[in-house]
Amino acid sequence: MSLLDRIASLEEELAKAEARTADEAERFRVAMLGRNGAVTELFEAFKQVAGDEKRALGQRMNQLKQKAQARWEELKAGVNGKEEMTASVIDSSSPALIEPTGSLHPITLIRQRIIDVFARIGFTVSQGPEVEDDHHNFTALNFPPDHPARDMQDTFFVEGPGGFALRTHTSSVQVRVMEGQKPPIRTISPGRVYRNEAISARAHCMFHQVEALYVDEGVSFAELKGTLDYFAKSLFGPEVSIRLRPSYFPFTEPSAEVDMSCTICGGPGCNVCKHSGWVEIMGCGMVDPAVLANCGIDPEVYSGFALGMGVERIAQLIYRVPDLRLYWENDVRFLDQFTSAHLRS
Ligand code: DAH
Secondary structure (H helix, E strand, C coil): CCHHHHHHHHHHHHHHCCCCCHHHHHHHHHHHHCCCCHHHHHHHHHHCCCHHHHHHHHHHHHHHHHHHHHHHHHHHHHHHHHHHHHHHHCCCCCCCCCCCCCCCCHHHHHHHHHHHHHHCCCCEECCCCCEEEHHHHCHHHCCCCCCHHHCCCCCCECCCCCCEEECCCCHHHHHHHHHHCCCCEEEEEEEEEECCCCCCCCCCCEEEEEEEEEEECCCCHHHHHHHHHHHHHHHHCCCCCEEEEEEEECCEEEEEEEEEECCCCCCCCCCCCCCCCEEEEEEEEEECHHHHHHCCCCCCCCEEEEEEEEHHHHHHHHHCCCCCCHHHHCCHHHHHHHCCHHHCC
16 A cells, blocks of 8 residues: 555544543554554654655645644543533433333243242252153053043144153153152142143133142141142232142042132132132142052152142232233233333333
8 A cells, every 4th residue: 555545544544533431532542643553653654755755745644643633632622522511411310211121921920939939848840841651641640541631632642653642731740750769759840731622711722830749758638738828828928728629630649629718809709719709729639659659659658749730820810810811922012011010111
């Protein structure tokens, strides 16, 4: 590049230079006019130029130096000017403008609350596959071969050999945990489950469950009741109470359905509790000795309890959202309501 071209390109650079802080202005001075600066270096090169050429270029060189100096003064002044201006327009009493943030899905929030409640009494989290084999989803859990839950109507079967299906409940994880661990076992399994149901406000073909399992020597029904009471009060408040109704599950004996006093009306009855004052929140029972044996745990030595709940059901009671479909539509107008209000501008 000829000296003239170098002068021109440096002048362009000068015009474009910016400085937002005093430091940046100083860096500009060093880069241009410092001992090894670009302008200084050009003067070194200029020394080598032949006599008559020197005269022609000398004026341009001096102009360049003056421009560099002037620009530096400008940048310094601009910086100071800006600092003063910023100081004068800051209104420290004005509320901050906060960009809208995303939020966790309501089901994620409730699942986390459930995990926290169980974690406080020593339950770990276990997970299992959503595509499950017949053994873990049904057989080991004591479902007789002709049990209606295996029916094509309820279960999404996976094509091909091996009898795989989308798990219909998280009880399958119980089996996996018991097969792989020795008691004492204290674990919960949150996860997605699938059922071949027509989608409506009250049913969906996929939803979330949390299963809990406690197996040790001498685990009693009283401990199950205590855990249920602790769970309901921790999640819904100290004023709620629970009641158990005898029920049937293939994998527990005895089995019960757990009702909680209605958190919406507090007792007298409303349409959420169908005017009974009670809402069903989960199923539970003592692990059937046959299930323990199926999983390699000696039922003569150990006993356990299990419970399973629907996360959407719990979320409905906490957030009072009556239509299950809303949890899957991902309409931001719905999801946005679970953003902490104080984060919104
Ligand atoms: N697996 C049951 C269901 O999907 C829920 C359940 C009931 C789980 C009782 C349990 C239990 O562990 O003890 O309907």
